[in-house]
Ligand SMILES: NC(=O)c1ccc[n+]([C@@H]2O[C@H](COP(=O)([O-])OP(=O)(O)OC[C@H]3O[C@@H](n4cnc5c(N)ncnc54)[C@H](O)[C@@H]3O)[C@@H](O)[C@H]2O)c1
Ligand SMILES: O=C(O)C(=O)C[C@@H](O)[C@H](O)[C@H](O)COP(=O)(O)O
């Protein structure tokens with residue numbers, strides 16, 4: 001299956017969901033990966049790729065290494081191998097590798113091409129599509145980065161056979177995000193079908209990618225609609241940052257964040273108790289955490305001001321309107337938000 005992204009500036013690329021095909025590149029290619037993915041799947045990828053010159057840079061595995069130091073290491077490899085403006089990077093791994101490879105590609109000699117070959121469920125359904133690239137710093141999540149679109153995304157579900165169950169759950173959280181914000185029928189389908197089934201997970205990948213491609217095609221730079229893809233993230237990013245990126249997987253923090261956003265939606269009359277419970281139950285079906293103890297409510301609230309959606313000290317929240325629709329709003333009072341946060345502090 002092929003999903004197409006087409007942006008107003010005429011940038012176009014295909015997202016292919018299929019077994020990887022052999023490809024020849026008449027240019028220098030660098031595969032960016034980590035030791036986990038490399039030991040499991042690099043031989044498979046190398047069999048499919050031939051290039052004028054092929055090299056591999058392996059960076060440490062983990063969200064805590066999604067930083068400028070690792071970007072320097074990737075760039076160093078590119079300089080050592082004398083990459084030029086016609087060269088190509090291939091992101092081979094999960095969202096961490098994808099975000100960093102894309103960012104390195106965006107700044108190397110002011111920008112070179114890159115391809116996404118995502119190997120986690122989360123990166124196949126979300127991170128590999130749409131061109132948000134970047135790294136974290138001590139102030140927060142993805143605060144340094146660029147919009148830089150890949151020239152292709154190759155999603156091979158074969159990689160999921162080695163994915164740990166917890167990582168699988170983290171990916172499902174982002175799938176649930178797409179359904180709650182944009183597609184009631186998809187949500188109902190998710191309630192009825194088991195994503196551990198091979199056929200069902202392929203359907204869910206395709207549905208999520210279609211949704212994300214549709215959103216990004218309309219609003220690449222997150223001026224409006226795209227912010228909906230941040231549902232659960234306003235809270236989730238604070239949780240990731242507070243816990244030093246070593247307690248919750250990104251998707252898990254987003255899962256908790258969606259439960260928090262739903263409580264906010266309930267408070268302002270956008271969601272019923274029953275609807276919030278349906279989302280919670282769907283997350284729990286895949287053992288995605290749905291609770292978190294906030295130690296300091298005011299401190300948690302202050303973190304929101306570094307969120308990239310916040311402008312001029314107004315915090316933007318994505319609140320579902322029932323299931324399958326949502327609103328992006330900066331009009332929710334501090335009192336309402338604090339009350340919701342207090343509900344998570346006992
Ligand atoms: N750019 C975007 O639009 C976007 C969207 C969502 C998330 N993200 C980012 O993506 C990151 C999360 O991505 P993630 O959940 O893929 O985490 P990840 O990249 O850390 O990968 C999770 C773990 O799975 C391992 N792994 C990867 N593929 C594997 C496989 N096939 N088999 C076994 N193990 C495998 C990795 O080595 C890692 O240990 C976060 O940094 C998040 O901010 C970006
Ligand atoms: O593509 C988007 O837009 C998203 O918001 C997807 C999110 O799942 C992803 O985690 C993204 O990196 C968060 O956006 P950010 O701008 O807050 O970093």
Ligand SMILES: [Zn+2]
Pocket residue numbers: 126174233250254
């Ligand atoms: Zn995310």
